[in-house]
Amino acid sequence: MIKVENISKHYGSLQALDNISFTITEGTCFGLVGPNGAGKSTLMKILSGILLNFDGDIHVRDWQVSKDRLKIKQQIGYIPQEICLEDTLTARDNLILFGNLYGLKGKELQRRMDEVLDQIGLTDRVKDKVMTFSGGMKRRLNIGCALLHKPSIVIMDEPTVGIDPQSRNSIFSIIHQLKAEGSTIIYSSHYMEEVELLCDSIGLIDKGQLMEFGRMEELLEKYAKPSLFIAGEGIELEMLKNFGEAEAKGNGYLLNSDEPLLTLEKLVAHCREHLLEPRRLELYQPRLEDIFFNLTGTQLRDA
Numbered sequence: 001m002i003k004v005e006n007i008s009k010h011y012g013s014l015q016a017l018d019n020i021s022f023t024i025t026e027g028t029c030f031g032l033v034g035p036n037g038a039g040k041s042t043l044m045k046i047l048s049g050i051l052l053n054f055d056g057d058i059h060v061r062d063w064q065v066s067k068d069r070l071k072i073k074q075q076i077g078y079i080p081q082e083i084c085l086e087d088t089l090t091a092r093d094n095l096i097l098f099g100n101l102y103g104l105k106g107k108e109l110q111r112r113m114d115e116v117l118d119q120i121g122l123t124d125r126v127k128d129k130v131m132t133f134s135g136g137m138k139r140r141l142n143i144g145c146a147l148l149h150k151p152s153i154v155i156m157d158e159p160t161v162g163i164d165p166q167s168r169n170s171i172f173s174i175i176h177q178l179k180a181e182g183s184t185i186i187y188s189s190h191y192m193e194e195v196e197l198l199c200d201s202i203g204l205i206d207k208g209q210l211m212e213f214g215r216m217e218e219l220l221e222k223y224a225k226p227s228l229f230i231a232g233e234g235i236e237l238e239m240l241k242n243f244g245e246a247e248a249k250g251n252g253y254l255l256n257s258d259e260p261l262l263t264l265e266k267l268v269a270h271c272r273e274h275l276l277e278p279r280r281l282e283l284y285q286p287r288l289e290d291i292f293f294n295l296t297g298t299q300l301r302d303a
């Protein structure tokens with residue numbers, strides 16, 4: 001278990017984190033989701049043992065970060081949001097540099113370098129200088145550097161920002177592989193789709209506060225009931241309000257109802273009777289984005 005207990009963090013007068021608590025089961029992938037400036041990186045740095053000055057405590061298994069920081073750090077591979085590599089060195093030399101920092105040497109280091117290079121798909125570029133790499137390749141190498149000491153907890157802070165789709169998919173494969181090997185992944189992002197795809201449980205964070213925490217299905221069940229989406233000529237908000245709670249969404253309307261299928265039938269009958277031909281009429285399965293909107297009143301993308 002990784003137990004985060006009452007974490008608060010101030011930068012001067014700014015409260016970046018406000019009394020955050022949650023628990024992560026080991027061997028699962030936890031997603032920390034929130035808009036820019038929500039406090040994700042601050043929490044990731046605290047979890048990684050990089051940021052030391054904070055209130056609260058973190059427990060990893062039987063250790064406490066306030067007492068056993070070094071033991072916990074040995075279990076952690078931290079991939080920061082900013083790429084942290086030496087551009088003028090080759091991929092190999094960067095890996096050696098990081099491996100040495102983790103206390104790896106000789107044959108053991110070589111073996112782990114070979115494994116990691118295979119994992120991040122950069123074996124054929126090992127002798128090239130990092131300055132010749134694309135953003136996605138640098139990101140993958142950065143991940144590789146953090147995996148050399150085989151950490152059981154991998155913390156990734158927005159690893160897919162600004163990279164090409166191929167590298168993005170490659171990072172997803174790395175995460176799936178790490179999960180299959182039993183690692184715990186802590187993954188922050190403001191891309192809801194990624195978190196939905198990868199994570200078993202999530203924490204929604206906004207303005208330094210944990211708005212919600214739980215398993216994905218639990219949160220969807222709790223906040224985002226299926227509804228209907230309808231769009232087309234002659235389809236108007238006032239008319240839809242006769243069938244349930246209606247609101248504008250995109251180029252159409254969402255109609256919330258406790259019995260969406262029954263409402264669908266009634267709507268179809270209404271449209272037939274009034275010769276309306278909706279361009280789209282479908283069941284809308286809510287997403288994480290909708291949960292965030294329900295909780296904060298803001299769209300994550302615009303927040």
Ligand SMILES: Nc1ncnc2c1ncn2[C@@H]1O[C@H](COP(=O)(O)OP(=O)(O)OP(=O)(O)O)[C@@H](O)[C@H]1O
Pocket residue numbers: 011014016034035036037038039040041042043081190
């Ligand atoms: N070293 C610092 N000194 C002062 N303020 C900081 C510092 N680091 C972060 N902040 C502030 O703390 C708040 C939370 O920042 P943080 O980087 O943790 O958010 P975030 O959710 O990771 O955002 P992003 O997605 O943009 O990286 C922001 O208001 C930010 O400006």
